[in-house]
Amino acid sequence: MARLGxxxxxxxxxxxxxxxxxDPAPRRSGPTWRQFLTAQAQGIIAADFLHLDTVLGTRLYALxxxxHGTRRLHITGVxxxxxxxxxxxxxxxxxxxxxxxxxxxxxxxRDRDTKYCRTFDSVFQADDLHVIKSAPQAPRMNAYCERVIGTIRREVLDHILILGESHVRQVLKIYEEHYNRHRPHQARGQLPPEAQQNPPAVRNLDTYRLLRTRVLGGLINEHRHVA
Known part of the structure; x- marks a missing residue:
């Protein structure tokens, strides 16, 4: 039947x-993907691209x-x-x-984006890291990195109009510092990635206002420096 179209x-x-x-073939021996991520969390680092548009319609990309183990975030460039x-x-x-x-x-x-290449993999392989590529059209295999990108959008980018590359670099730099030093994470018992114990309580819990103040302050200082 199949040969007849x-x-x-x-x-x-x-x-x-x-x-x-x-009967269906049994599952191959070995842990499931979720079990692997849980067991090897301390030794996994994941990569993914974040794209955003400026007020003038220019599309920018951040890597x-x-x-996984510490939930420490690194935004290397835009x-x-x-x-x-x-x-x-x-x-x-x-x-x-x-x-x-x-x-x-x-x-x-990492996923199978064409922006990666063998040389990219070799940088990590030189430090004895094994490169694992997620399956095509399977974002859940890189769920932790996908989720942090969603967090960046919801907590920062959805509230700020991006003017250009220098602007978004400043915004992401400030947010990365906030994410690593102050933002609690459920997987770490509400500890920030770079904290070993709970930080002292602060009176001002308006995270959005704090971030906006720091971003605007950084932009003002940057414009003064250029002037």
Whole structure:
């Protein structure tokens, strides 16, 4: 039937195999993907691209890395033209910033975006990291990095009109510092990524206003420096 061009439904194939006494193949030995992520969390760092549009309609791209174990966020750069050479340079910048902490990492998790390349992978493989590519059209395989990008959008980018590259670099730099030093995470018992104990309580809990104040203050100082 299939050779004659007729499409056979999955249920029909299942019924034929079931009637013939052929059961579905059992799951291969080994942990599930969720079990792997949980067991290897301390050794995984994930990468993903974040895109955003300026008020003039220019699309910009930022490359974000997230350490699964600590939830530490790294936003390495922003560009309007994310070439493979640019992406490789961001990988090199990250390994320099990580320093000795690279020794505790064993896996780099990324999708199959064409902006990555073999040279990008080789930067991490040189530090004995094994590169794992998520399956096509399976964003849940990189769910932690996908979620932090959604967090950046909801907590910052949805509330600010981006003027250009320098502006978004300043915004993301301030948010990265806030995310790593102050923002609590449920997976870490409400501790920020860079904290070993609960920080002292603060009176002003208006996070949005605090971020807006710091962003605007940074932009004013930047314009004064340029002037």
């Amino acid at each position: 007729h499409h056979i439904a999955h249920s029909t194939v299942w019924r034929i195999l079931h009637d013939a006494g052929i 974000a890395f997230l350490e 560009t309007a033209h994310p070439t493979q050479a640019w992406t490789v340079q961001q990988a090199r910048n990250l390994t320099v910033d990580l320093g000795p902490r690279t020794e505790s990492l064993h896996f780099l998790l």
